[in-house]
Amino acid sequence: MSYARLCFLVCIFIALAACGTLDKEKRAAGRGEPAISGSPFVTVAGNQLLRRGSPYYFVGANFWYGAYLGSTDEGRRRLQKELDQLKSLGIDNLRVLAASEQTELSMAVSPALHLTPGQYNEALLIGLDVLLAEMAKRDMVAVLYFTNFWQWSGGMSQYMAWLTGEPPLDPDVTNDWSGFMQNSAKFYRSREAQEWYQQLIRTIVTRTNSITGVPYVDDPTIMAWQLANEPRPGSDEGGRPFYPHYKEWIQQTAQFIKSLDANHLVSSGSEGSMGTLRDLDLFRDAHDVPEIDYLTFHLWPKNWGWFDVKKAEQTYPQTAANSKAYILQHLQVAKELGKPIVLEEFGIERDGGDYRATAGTGQRDRFFRELFGFVETQVKIGSALVGTNFWSWGGLGIAQSADFVWRPGDPFTGDPPQEPQGLNSVFSRDASTLEVAREHAKFMKSR
Ligand code: IFL
Numbered sequence: 001m002s003y004a005r006l007c008f009l010v011c012i013f014i015a016l017a018a019c020g021t022l023d024k025e026k027r028a029a030g031r032g033e034p035a036i037s038g039s040p041f042v043t044v045a046g047n048q049l050l051r052r053g054s055p056y057y058f059v060g061a062n063f064w065y066g067a068y069l070g071s072t073d074e075g076r077r078r079l080q081k082e083l084d085q086l087k088s089l090g091i092d093n094l095r096v097l098a099a100s101e102q103t104e105l106s107m108a109v110s111p112a113l114h115l116t117p118g119q120y121n122e123a124l125l126i127g128l129d130v131l132l133a134e135m136a137k138r139d140m141v142a143v144l145y146f147t148n149f150w151q152w153s154g155g156m157s158q159y160m161a162w163l164t165g166e167p168p169l170d171p172d173v174t175n176d177w178s179g180f181m182q183n184s185a186k187f188y189r190s191r192e193a194q195e196w197y198q199q200l201i202r203t204i205v206t207r208t209n210s211i212t213g214v215p216y217v218d219d220p221t222i223m224a225w226q227l228a229n230e231p232r233p234g235s236d237e238g239g240r241p242f243y244p245h246y247k248e249w250i251q252q253t254a255q256f257i258k259s260l261d262a263n264h265l266v267s268s269g270s271e272g273s274m275g276t277l278r279d280l281d282l283f284r285d286a287h288d289v290p291e292i293d294y295l296t297f298h299l300w301p302k303n304w305g306w307f308d309v310k311k312a313e314q315t316y317p318q319t320a321a322n323s324k325a326y327i328l329q330h331l332q333v334a335k336e337l338g339k340p341i342v343l344e345e346f347g348i349e350r351d352g353g354d355y356r357a358t359a360g361t362g363q364r365d366r367f368f369r370e371l372f373g374f375v376e377t378q379v380k381i382g383s384a385l386v387g388t389n390f391w392s393w394g395g396l397g398i399a400q401s402a403d404f405v406w407r408p409g410d411p412f413t414g415d416p417p418q419e420p421q422g423l424n425s426v427f428s429r430d431a432s433t434l435e436v437a438r439e440h441a442k443f444m445k446s447r
Contacts (some may be wrong), residue, residue, distance in 0.1 A: 047339065067130075080393075111124065132211075144222060146228060185233060306376075355422030392425060
């Protein structure tokens with residue numbers, strides 16, 4: 001055989017082998033089996049997430065202030081300790097606030113990353129770099145959200161304040177939550193606000209990490225970009241006429257992110273039906289766009305009036321039943337849309353509604369155990385549920401005042417500034433709660 005002919009046959013052989021491998025990977029993903037090799041990025045295959053070619057199931061936490069810790073020397077020391085602890089427990093998927101807006105809102109965090117349209121706080125951007133670099137060392141992944149529907153980080157209401165030149169509507173002063181939500185939702189239909197928001201997105205997505213030198217778009221430490229924390233179409237009473245703008249915003253923002261970054265997943269940050277005018281069909285419709293890779297939903301028994309900490313024993317059974325029903329409804333939507341789904345927020349107070357870090361966590365442990373057990377059942381039967389992030393990691397943070405109110409300069413806990421410090425925080429010392437999470441992580445990693 002001539003040398004040229006031999007080379008030709010070898011090339012054909014290699015090409016056929018490669019096709020066979022790809023084919024096998026596709027088939028394995030379709031059957032929910034581990035593929036042979038795979039992308040370092042978290043990717044989607046049908047109702048599943050894949051990481052490095054294997055199905056990816058996770059236990060995660062909300063760590064909204066991660067980039068804040070990365071922005072100071074003291075914070076970095078705390079960050080390293082906390083990431084070590086989380087990693088040792090198997091909690092390795094962190095949902096993080098990527099951008100806050102500077103605001104006069106009374107219960108908002110400061111400093112902020114987005115100072116005025118187009119101007120950013122470099123220290124907090126570096127904080128995000130540090131967070132990602134430290135997470136990469138520990139093989140953890142992050143979900144990063146770009147703004148907030150709520151007031152505690154400035155959020156959409158601050159974009160509206162920039163637009164009008166008026167102070168933002170402050171729901172913690174007026175107590176007019178419906179008015180606040182209707183005003184924040186104008187963000188979706190303001191061309192100028194969308195330009196500022198997209199400029200911010202472009203700045204973050206196209207950034208190169210100053211610590212690792214890795215462009216964000218090439219960094220597998222990022223699992224997903226997320227449009228916002230809990231974006232709603234408006235208030236339950238008044239939001240319906242504006243729903244089309246909301247859906248359009250979801251699709252256009254996701255398209256925009258994809259135009260900058262083909263490697264990472266995109267999700268909305270929605271609470272599910274409770275955040276979509278209490279309408280499951282609208283939740284489904286809003287996420288029935290190809291640019292949204294996976295669904296998200298949140299579960300808040302106390303906020304939704306199911307759980308009353310003062311009548312814990314009486315209200316717990318209904319809380320558990322409602323929670324499971326809510327989960328199942330959302331898994332059904334995910335199945336219908338053929339996408340994975342993440343329960344990326346849930347929480348419950350400490351015993352007796354006591355905010356002190358020394359207060360018991362019996363009721364929280366019970367709730368987490370019950371939810372995680374339910375998640376495991378759903379994972380075993382191959383539903384679309386791929387992971388959870390509890391709300392919220394409080395780590396080594398601690399309330400500084402007897403009134404449990406956060407004030408600028410105080411250490412961060414898992415509870416944002418609008419809520420009592422200690423309300424939903426899972427602290428580093430909460431051994432029994434963390435043991436429940438660790439056990440669940442073991443199961444999820446075995447899938
Ligand atoms: O702290 C809240 C946060 O704004 C959120 N969802 C509910 C949390 C607890 O009330 O995103």
